[in-house]
Amino acid sequence: MILCAEYCITGDGKTVLKGQAALLDEEGKIRELGPREEILSRFPEEPVKDMGEATMLPGLCDMHVHLGYWFSQPDGFNYNEYLKAAFAIQHAQAAFERGITSVRDMTSERKLCATLKLAEEKGFLVLPRITHVDNGICMTGGHGHGEVAEVDGPWEIRKEIRRQIRDGAEWVKVLTTHRTHTPEFTQEELNTAVEECHRRGVKCGVHAGTQPGIQMSIDAGFDTIEHGTFMTVEQARQMAENGQAWTPTILAYTYLYEVCKKALEESAGKPAGDPTMQTELKNYEYFEPAYKAYRDHFKELYDTGVTVLAGTDMVVCGSPLLPLDQELGYMVKYGLTPVQAIQTATENPAKVLGVEQQRGLLKEGLDADILVVGGDLSQDITRLQDVRLVLLGGKTVYEDGVRYVGTSRMVM
Numbered sequence: 490m491i492l493c494a495e496y497c498i499t500g501d502g503k504t505v506l507k508g509q510a511a512l513l514d515e516e517g518k519i520r521e522l523g524p525r526e527e528i529l530s531r532f533p534e535e536p537v538k539d540m541g542e543a544t545m546l547p548g549l550c551d552m553h554v555h556l557g558y559w560f561s562q563p564d565g566f567n568y569n570e571y572l573k574a575a576f577a578i579q580h581a582q583a584a585f586e587r588g589i590t591s592v593r594d595m596t597s598e599r600k601l602c603a604t605l606k607l608a609e610e611k612g613f614l615v616l617p618r619i620t621h622v623d624n625g626i627c628m629t630g631g632h633g634h635g636e637v638a639e640v641d642g643p644w645e646i647r648k649e650i651r652r653q654i655r656d657g658a659e660w661v662k663v664l665t666t667h668r669t670h671t672p673e674f675t676q677e678e679l680n681t682a683v684e685e686c687h688r689r690g691v692k693c694g695v696h697a698g699t700q701p702g703i704q705m706s707i708d709a710g711f712d713t714i715e716h717g718t719f720m721t722v723e724q725a726r727q728m729a730e731n732g733q734a735w736t737p738t739i740l741a742y743t744y745l746y747e748v749c750k751k752a753l754e755e756s757a758g759k760p761a762g763d764p765t766m767q768t769e770l771k772n773y774e775y776f777e778p779a780y781k782a783y784r785d786h787f788k789e790l791y792d793t794g795v796t797v798l799a800g801t802d803m804v805v806c807g808s809p810l811l812p813l814d815q816e817l818g819y820m821v822k823y824g825l826t827p828v829q830a831i832q833t834a835t836e837n838p839a840k841v842l843g844v845e846q847q848r849g850l851l852k853e854g855l856d857a858d859i860l861v862v863g864g865d866l867s868q869d870i871t872r873l874q875d876v877r878l879v880l881l882g883g884k885t886v887y888e889d890g891v892r893y894v895g896t897s898r899m900v901m
């Protein structure tokens with residue numbers, strides 16, 4: 490099958506080509522990428538799908554998701570194992586209409602993502618490519634307690650990591666800050682977590698948004714810093730030097746800021762001691778400076794050369810599922826070009842996940858995970874809202890408003 494589109498963004502952060510065609514093979518790989526006329530004349534027998542005035546690019550990767558995050562649902566009592574699985578499946582499949590073909594799950598319930606992948610391997614489900622942690626790890630009473638594993642001290646941390654790897658964890662996630670400037674894990678505990686992961690050949694990310702938790706996490710050697718909300722330029726430089734990547738999750742914090750701002754406006758007139766008012770005020774006190782930190786510093790942090798990863802991290806009940814187009818939209822709003830923003834969801838994730846030989850670019854020999862959007866995306870990031878076609882390993886999973894997740898329908 491030959492796929493053509495007027496514009497082509499290869500995903501490397503700079504290359505935009507015109508009038509290209511991609512020849513896809515039976516194995517779901519990109520066999521050739523080249524000038525349209527040349528490809529058409531060399532392979533005259535091949536069926537052609539011409540997308541016209543549109544942009545083709547690699548399928549996107551959302552590097553911070555929680556597919557099984559049911560905790561914020563108001564009817565949590567209904568969420569037995571079956572409903573949790575159904576919830577996670579619809580969440581994962583929502584990826585396709587966003588042009589997302591890969592996700593990194595940064596905490597769902599124990600064994601949930603590993604089981605989803607098993608179901609996919611058995612052919613029960615069509616899902617995006619999932620890389621996942623098992624369950625987050627925090628200290629007793631730390632951020633996320635009740636939803637993630639609570640452990641203290643180096644040996645408990647090692648044991649939890651060993652258990653998770655035994656149960657199929659492909660990454661490990663540690664949480665060490667929560668809206669205050671008191672770090673949760675000690676330096677010794679953070680160092681141990683990284684050491685145990687790396688000893689086993691597993692990468693690890695850390696939820697760290699405030700100081701000195703961010704610095705402690707950089708020093709410990711985590712592969713990715715999640716949020717890094719109040720990161721300094723000097724810290725971003727250190728990360729660039731150490732080869733550590735940053736998942737800012739700009740949208741999540743901006744969204745939460747807007748939610749509590751609205752709630753505060755709506756509760757105007759309530760007595761100051763009203764408990765909902767108190768909670769919203771406390772939220773506002775954190776999320777307002779958080780959103781401003783991204784708005785005012787994202788570009789200078791990016792300019793240090795630190796590897797930036799696009800992640801959505803939307804867990805609030807009623808928030809949109811995997812709105813990666815909005816995360817990239819904020820990056821552009823704060824100073825990146827659309828082509829640079831796209832790289833944070835294509836080449837950069839593939840490198841950090843260690844799958845750059847399989848995907849992340851539109852390139853010969855790589856998997857045909859391809860997104861086509863209407864118009865010229867290199868000039869207008871909002872074109873991401875106009876998803877026309879999504880291929881996963883050469884198979885159509887979404888086209889013109891319809892998801893193809895029940896069968897493994899081949900293109901053409």
Ligand SMILES: [Zn+2]
Pocket residue numbers: 553554555595802
């Ligand atoms: Zn998260």
